[in-house]
Amino acid sequence: MKKGFMIVCDGSNGAGKTTVIKGIENHLVNKGFDVVLTREPGGTVIGEKIRDVILDPSTPEMSDMTELMLFGAGRAQHLQQKIIPAIESGKIVICDRFDAATFSFQHYARGLDLETIKTINNFALNGFVPAMNIILDIDPLEGLKRVKSRGEGLDRLEDEKLEFLTKARNGYLQQAQLQPEIFEIVDATQSKEEVLKSVLKIINSLIVKHA
Numbered sequence: 001m002k003k004g005f006m007i008v009c010d011g012s013n014g015a016g017k018t019t020v021i022k023g024i025e026n027h028l029v030n031k032g033f034d035v036v037l038t039r040e041p042g043g044t045v046i047g048e049k050i051r052d053v054i055l056d057p058s059t060p061e062m063s064d065m066t067e068l069m070l071f072g073a074g075r076a077q078h079l080q081q082k083i084i085p086a087i088e089s090g091k092i093v094i095c096d097r098f099d100a101a102t103f104s105f106q107h108y109a110r111g112l113d114l115e116t117i118k119t120i121n122n123f124a125l126n127g128f129v130p131a132m133n134i135i136l137d138i139d140p141l142e143g144l145k146r147v148k149s150r151g152e153g154l155d156r157l158e159d160e161k162l163e164f165l166t167k168a169r170n171g172y173l174q175q176a177q178l179q180p181e182i183f184e185i186v187d188a189t190q191s192k193e194e195v196l197k198s199v200l201k202i203i204n205s206l207i208v209k210h211a
């Protein structure tokens with residue numbers, strides 16, 4: 001059986017990942033692909049429990065290293081239990097955030113040492129690399145306005161200062177510069193239709209590449 005691959009959709013909070021992911025799923029299903037939607041933190045029963053702990057706004061005392069290791073623990077479970085089996089059985093996995101978020105938020109924004117993050121990520125990933133990270137790029141202030149206009153409360157990370165979220169955004173842009181072969185930046189301030197059009201162009205070339 002031909003192996004599948006994984007597409008990550010990531011970017012600033014409020015950039016419109018959920019709508020884009022739905023659009024990618026519809027597009028792929030219409031083309032006859034088997035699709036698995038998943039997310040980080042989360043994706044498995046254990047991962048979702050870890051997600052609740054990480055994002056709980058009532059525990060601002062969580063140390064940066066605890067946070068990093070929780071993301072790593074959830075990722076290890078996710079990869080082993082869900083992502084690898086899906087890819088091995090020929091499916092296309094669409095993941096809402098993945099390891100690029102750890103580099104952006106825990107390294108570029110929190111300032112944790114890059115080598116430490118690489119070490120934890122390597123434990124979790126064991127050499128696995130997603131086929132593509134699609135980064136929906138938006139000014140974090142604009143993104144937060146969108147989150148608030150949906151009437152949702154802010155989670156522990158969204159509750160960080162704007163400066164933190166701006167550093168995370170720049171972290172995505174820097175990663176994209178360093179690894180252009182697995183990163184695509186999409187301007188998320190365009191209309192929903194334009195954003196999806198740009199994303200589906202990327203998806204179509206991935207399908208050709210992995211055919």
Ligand code: TMP
Pocket residue numbers: 013039040041055071096097098099100101102103105106157158
């Ligand atoms: P979400 O609500 O968009 O799914 O993301 C949850 C939050 O977790 C978001 O603020 C980004 C953050 N995050 C990290 O800080 N590091 C990570 O590795 C991941 C996957 C998410």
